[in-house]
Amino acid sequence: MKKYTEMTKEELRKEQEKLAAQFEAYKNTGLKLNISRGVPCEQQLELSMGMMDVLHSEADYMSENGQDTRSYGSLTGLPEAKALMAEVMETRPENVIIFCDSSLNIMYDLISKSFTHGVMGSTPWYKLDKVKFLCVVPGYDRHFAITEYFGIEMVNIPMLDDGPDMDLVEEYVNNDAAVKGIWCVPKYSNPTGTVYSDEVVERFSKLTPAAPDFRIYWDNAYNVHHLDFNHMHVIPEILTLCREQGRPDMVYKFGSFSKISFSGSSIAALATSPANVADVTSQMKIQTIGHNKINQLRHVRFFKNAQYVMMHMAKHAAILKPKFDLVKMILNRDLAELGIADWSEPDGGYFVSFNTLPGLAKKVVGMMKDAGVNMTPAGATFPYGIDPEDRNIRIAPSYASPSDLDTAIQLFTVCVRLCSTEKLLNESN
Amino acid sequence: MKKYTEMTKEELRKEQEKLAAQFEAYKNTGLKLNISRGVPCEQQLELSMGMMDVLHSEADYMSENGQDTRSYGSLTGLPEAKALMAEVMETRPENVIIFCDSSLNIMYDLISKSFTHGVMGSTPWYKLDKVKFLCVVPGYDRHFAITEYFGIEMVNIPMLDDGPDMDLVEEYVNNDAAVKGIWCVPKYSNPTGTVYSDEVVERFSKLTPAAPDFRIYWDNAYNVHHLDFNHMHVIPEILTLCREQGRPDMVYKFGSFSKISFSGSSIAALATSPANVADVTSQMKIQTIGHNKINQLRHVRFFKNAQYVMMHMAKHAAILKPKFDLVKMILNRDLAELGIADWSEPDGGYFVSFNTLPGLAKKVVGMMKDAGVNMTPAGATFPYGIDPEDRNIRIAPSYASPSDLDTAIQLFTVCVRLCSTEKLLNESN
Numbered sequence: 107m108k109k110y111t112e113m114t115k116e117e118l119r120k121e122q123e124k125l126a127a128q129f130e131a132y133k134n135t136g137l138k139l140n141i142s143r144g145v146p147c148e149q150q151l152e153l154s155m156g157m158m159d160v161l162h163s164e165a166d167y168m169s170e171n172g173q174d175t176r177s178y179g180s181l182t183g184l185p186e187a188k189a190l191m192a193e194v195m196e197t198r199p200e201n202v203i204i205f206c207d208s209s210l211n212i213m214y215d216l217i218s219k220s221f222t223h224g225v226m227g228s229t230p231w232y233k234l235d236k237v238k239f240l241c242v243v244p245g246y247d248r249h250f251a252i253t254e255y256f257g258i259e260m261v262n263i264p265m266l267d268d269g270p271d272m273d274l275v276e277e278y279v280n281n282d283a284a285v286k287g288i289w290c291v292p293k294y295s296n297p298t299g300t301v302y303s304d305e306v307v308e309r310f311s312k313l314t315p316a317a318p319d320f321r322i323y324w325d326n327a328y329n330v331h332h333l334d335f336n337h338m339h340v341i342p343e344i345l346t347l348c349r350e351q352g353r354p355d356m357v358y359k360f361g362s363f364s365k366i367s368f369s370g371s372s373i374a375a376l377a378t379s380p381a382n383v384a385d386v387t388s389q390m391k392i393q394t395i396g397h398n399k400i401n402q403l404r405h406v407r408f409f410k411n412a413q414y415v416m417m418h419m420a421k422h423a424a425i426l427k428p429k430f431d432l433v434k435m436i437l438n439r440d441l442a443e444l445g446i447a448d449w450s451e452p453d454g455g456y457f458v459s460f461n462t463l464p465g466l467a468k469k470v471v472g473m474m475k476d477a478g479v480n481m482t483p484a485g486a487t488f489p490y491g492i493d494p495e496d497r498n499i500r501i502a503p504s505y506a507s508p509s510d511l512d513t514a515i516q517l518f519t520v521c522v523r524l525c526s527t528e529k530l531l532n533e534s535n
Numbered sequence: 536m537k538k539y540t541e542m543t544k545e546e547l548r549k550e551q552e553k554l555a556a557q558f559e560a561y562k563n564t565g566l567k568l569n570i571s572r573g574v575p576c577e578q579q580l581e582l583s584m585g586m587m588d589v590l591h592s593e594a595d596y597m598s599e600n601g602q603d604t605r606s607y608g609s610l611t612g613l614p615e616a617k618a619l620m621a622e623v624m625e626t627r628p629e630n631v632i633i634f635c636d637s638s639l640n641i642m643y644d645l646i647s648k649s650f651t652h653g654v655m656g657s658t659p660w661y662k663l664d665k666v667k668f669l670c671v672v673p674g675y676d677r678h679f680a681i682t683e684y685f686g687i688e689m690v691n692i693p694m695l696d697d698g699p700d701m702d703l704v705e706e707y708v709n710n711d712a713a714v715k716g717i718w719c720v721p722k723y724s725n726p727t728g729t730v731y732s733d734e735v736v737e738r739f740s741k742l743t744p745a746a747p748d749f750r751i752y753w754d755n756a757y758n759v760h761h762l763d764f765n766h767m768h769v770i771p772e773i774l775t776l777c778r779e780q781g782r783p784d785m786v787y788k789f790g791s792f793s794k795i796s797f798s799g800s801s802i803a804a805l806a807t808s809p810a811n812v813a814d815v816t817s818q819m820k821i822q823t824i825g826h827n828k829i830n831q832l833r834h835v836r837f838f839k840n841a842q843y844v845m846m847h848m849a850k851h852a853a854i855l856k857p858k859f860d861l862v863k864m865i866l867n868r869d870l871a872e873l874g875i876a877d878w879s880e881p882d883g884g885y886f887v888s889f890n891t892l893p894g895l896a897k898k899v900v901g902m903m904k905d906a907g908v909n910m911t912p913a914g915a916t917f918p919y920g921i922d923p924e925d926r927n928i929r930i931a932p933s934y935a936s937p938s939d940l941d942t943a944i945q946l947f948t949v950c951v952r953l954c955s956t957e958k959l960l961n962e963s964n
Contacts, residue, residue: 369824
């Protein structure tokens, strides 16, 4: 197949007609599909059903610290839950606070606390004229929603092949005291699937922030979410590097079992320096008496340690990888030769990041919706929902069945091609 | 026995000597007891163990709205969980948002949100020179800790026999626009056990606040926590009354299963007007994708409806009432005739409120600690930890075994009597 950009107007018009007919045919079938969010499918949820049997009415509910998990106490989490989470998060139990069911909630609460009470004694952000966050783009819409909600100015930092543009990150962080944080998903990034290189992680640890209350929001959501356990990516552990650099307090690292056990009903954690742990606990003790420790115990009894977690995640991968492979195959088959798009081929995480020709993302997602397929809104992967080039689309293959996914992605390539022919025809007028 | 105030110095001295010897005897036994907090005892926790068997690996995890509870979704809670909570909270499901495991966390988040973003479009509190909360005293220390944490000025409102001093409440709320809220535990109040009278509840509903963003924080923590189910107290439903008065948005009402099922691992809820529900949800959707729905389903499957909850609570009462009766018996036996103290005899809730002669509370609690019995710190039942008369002590009988409780309360009356003789002797010098 010829590249679209090398086609004559006549060829393009023919192509457009053919694709328009295909689109109509799909549309008329009355599809109702969803590839919008990183939601595990039912088969994945079934993997953790054994967790429902480890605690029953005759079971032992005592924690190793003598805590009856059915009662109040252990504000920052059970010791065995911290140990499990520390292994999975590649850190030590004393650095870990176990929270409730959502790591997003931890991030929100940290930003909210920084806004109302500052960070480790710093000026509360509400008293400052301007607070900025760096946002690696494309990125995770729920991160951006939190900073937008608190009126924090968001600065786009382009994602390169090996992680964020670190020249730019260093320039901002080391010189602008209004910059208080950066949102990072360092491994199998949402949505690009990027794995930060060793050099990038090291450069993060060597930042010398102008603001003493600057923190790296290191959302390692996909740390053990490899698609092929024979080809895992491992990245340097950021807390260790920062400690070695003499800036142990510079990172908040987040982890969650939401895509390991049950989404929204699991446990989530913050891993950070002892001084940050103390600072966060001083707020936490006002907010709650403690989080659900029975659920912590349930996770510990079922998952035991990081080895078992990895074995469990390999089962997730066995379900997910064929879906990602299917997406990759269709995109390559239908688009690779046309010169009108590029996309990520991730080794882990939950997303494929797709770029159309400039100015087409909204249109493509709109057409998909018209035809009954729900995608993440175009622009959502950028702060304020504004993709400056209107190119990026996030594809979430996990939830749909293989046949639904097949249909959705085939339709998607039809929409991308159709919009591209229209654009090229318009431009040639 | 003579009243202490009617004793001669000689008689008081003799009494003092006798009590000092008793105190020493207790102290030398090396006690290690805790009557400090409203923590259910193990026998109470056992009542809910059946909840551990209702959801297992073969069980049905679907909610009636088609939600797979093991996955993301249903931000404000499962419909059946709302229905259950609505029954227990005497309101309608559409007024209910189900949160995580702690109603305290809901209160904190509401105050935090009001501080950062205001209430239904009002000016965020951080932009105001002064924000005040009314605090019914004695009251719940964790309420006061939240308002203190946010720098909110707390104003003491005396608790009378039938509820707060409503003349004072009306004066403040209706005239001072800085007054944004009042902390209330309307039934079996913490610590006094007071049940607000119908008239008091009605006067609450008829408040005409100077501040449009004034809210009543109605922490109905002990709504179904009667000690004798043949003699329940029921109070008028505040949301209904406020709606009838044309001020539907004036109340945030809180409920929790923490002292129904498992403390800290249950479900908690906010009940409020549809407009408040929308306002709160607009914040909540930034903070989380949703709370633990499996735990919601577990509660629904086990507790079914309010009738079953009441039957369950009667079992709690059967464990708790003998403990409260024991406390009452000992206090009456050892102190009733002496004219040196008064105390509450509650029909529900978790506490006995005890008043010494002025200036003795800290001393008594200190002596108890010296002898190995941990009590709530004196002053904790007042804002800033300051009991102006240093009289109030909170007794929490639930957690200790009957024999431990017996020892603790007997020692307590020894300390109260000993401190009183010393005070009276000092005053007569």
